[in-house]
Amino acid sequence: MTRSGPPRAGSLGSALLVLAGVVTAGVLAPGAATAEPTGFAITRQCLDPVLDRPVTASISANLETTVFAQPGPDTRALTGSVTLPGAGLAALGATRVEGTARIRVLLSGSPAVGPWSTVTVDLRPTDVVPGQDVQVPVIGYTSSFADLRTFAAVTVDVDGIDALTLVPRRADGTALPTVTTACPRGDAPAVPWHVVRGINGIAEVLRAPEPMRVTGVTSDSATLEWGHTGGSFWTVVGFEVLADERRAALVPATEHSTTVTGLEPDTEYYVRVRAVDKIGLYARATYPVKIRTQPRATTYHYSLTGTATVQGRPVPLAGTLDTTLGSRTHTSVLDLRPADVVLSHRPPLSARLEFRPEGDLAGTFADGVLTSTARVAVAVTHVVLPGREVPLPASCRTAPAEIPLASGPGFDPAAGGALTGTFTLPPLSGCGPLTDVVNGLVAGSGNTVAVDLVPREPIA
Numbered sequence: 001m002t003r004s005g006p007p008r009a010g011s012l013g014s015a016l017l018v019l020a021g022v023v024t025a026g027v028l029a030p031g032a033a034t035a036e037p038t039g040f041a042i043t044r045q046c047l048d049p050v051l052d053r054p055v056t057a058s059i060s061a062n063l064e065t066t067v068f069a070q071p072g073p074d075t076r077a078l079t080g081s082v083t084l085p086g087a088g089l090a091a092l093g094a095t096r097v098e099g100t101a102r103i104r105v106l107l108s109g110s111p112a113v114g115p116w117s118t119v120t121v122d123l124r125p126t127d128v129v130p131g132q133d134v135q136v137p138v139i140g141y142t143s144s145f146a147d148l149r150t151f152a153a154v155t156v157d158v159d160g161i162d163a164l165t166l167v168p169r170r171a172d173g174t175a176l177p178t179v180t181t182a183c184p185r186g187d188a189p190a191v192p193w194h195v196v197r198g199i200n201g202i203a204e205v206l207r208a209p210e211p212m213r214v215t216g217v218t219s220d221s222a223t224l225e226w227g228h229t230g231g232s233f234w235t236v237v238g239f240e241v242l243a244d245e246r247r248a249a250l251v252p253a254t255e256h257s258t259t260v261t262g263l264e265p266d267t268e269y270y271v272r273v274r275a276v277d278k279i280g281l282y283a284r285a286t287y288p289v290k291i292r293t294q295p296r297a298t299t300y301h302y303s304l305t306g307t308a309t310v311q312g313r314p315v316p317l318a319g320t321l322d323t324t325l326g327s328r329t330h331t332s333v334l335d336l337r338p339a340d341v342v343l344s345h346r347p348p349l350s351a352r353l354e355f356r357p358e359g360d361l362a363g364t365f366a367d368g369v370l371t372s373t374a375r376v377a378v379a380v381t382h383v384v385l386p387g388r389e390v391p392l393p394a395s396c397r398t399a400p401a402e403i404p405l406a407s408g409p410g411f412d413p414a415a416g417g418a419l420t421g422t423f424t425l426p427p428l429s430g431c432g433p434l435t436d437v438v439n440g441l442v443a444g445s446g447n448t449v450a451v452d453l454v455p456r457e458p459i460a
Helices: 012-025 087-091 432-442
Strands: 035-044 055-064 066-070 075-084 096-108 116-127 134-143 153-169 179-183 191-203 213-217 221-225 236-243 246-252 257-261 268-277 289-292 298-310 313-325 329-336 339-344 349-357 361-366 369-385 388-391 401-406 417-425 444-455
Touching (some): 035 153, 035 191, 055 096, 055 134, 055 153, 055 191, 096 134, 116 153, 213 289, 221 268, 236 257, 246 257, 313 339, 313 349, 313 444
Parallel strands (some): 066 191
Antiparallel strands (some): 035 055, 055 075, 075 134, 096 153, 116 134, 153 179, 221 257, 236 246, 236 268, 268 289, 298 444, 313 329, 329 361, 339 349, 349 369, 361 369, 369 388, 369 401, 417 444
């Protein structure tokens, strides 16, 4: 088997020779069309009562009609929509919905590939409006179902939805219970989709610049790098970066990495790269990689005041809390000032406490409730006895205490609010002769904390 190049401009004889080579050797000349737009629409009743009326899936694609043994099938995008009845979702309390649909297809004409397969599409987040159907945009990918063993023609028909998985969300972004169901064909006929034939030959294609990988993702960008491609038939003039099949960047042929900007925060995308030929011949794209951008973070600055009760003794608390809030989680930096606490009235005994947070606080913000867990070691720098102050060793401290904190419902990060919790204070060690005395007064469980957060200007 020989390969044939494209005809030279102005040479009719060369063009005829190349055409003869294509016909006799089974070689596809560069740029020859092997795909066509095609699509289907199915309407199926799902089994879960949340979807009380039929669901419609409308999918379109530009699929290969012939697939050569070399280089094999291409990965093509599936786009369209799935229309859901909205009443049941709204009744659950959903204001948005997303998910996936796995669609069963029937294959006939070749025992080598049958009798069925599936294609999967992602349902992108879409608002749920009471009283309206929900038309959810979808995207997915599939390779051809061509028979590359016997090269028989394969007819592809659409059966039903094997698995429909819906993730309904409340207004604050938290998830309601997942809806998982099937939407079978029942007695309805299968819906014709397309026919594809395998060819025992070689097609010259501008291959994908594999390998492609994602090296970084932020709230609004993704950084990609990719390999080389080309050949004697093509002049590569650049690389096109696709995000959900839309051009997100175009870079020169000499570059093999770029950062795509302008993405939405906390959003899924499929990204891939394909070469751009000088005269616009079709080029294959890299295999799609799914990414999710990070949530857009907002930092809130608070003054913190309150009281901890340690073995019945009040400990005044004052300091700052800086909270960086994502879509459903947060990290916070806590800074507490030292406090003086009366340990005993008879005999008089007081102590100076220092609070030493270990690492940032982490927690959630969901359903209007802020939760957080602080790990704070308590050090005693000195005690005050009648008439004198006794410094304690620098090693006089507890192990970090786990202090869970939570707000009440309806917490507004912009306005601040109250946090409360209970905790156990581990015993002190390294305090010299006073270790047992101080431990007997402060170490133990059943301690409480209550603080108020008041918005403040950030400290420069």
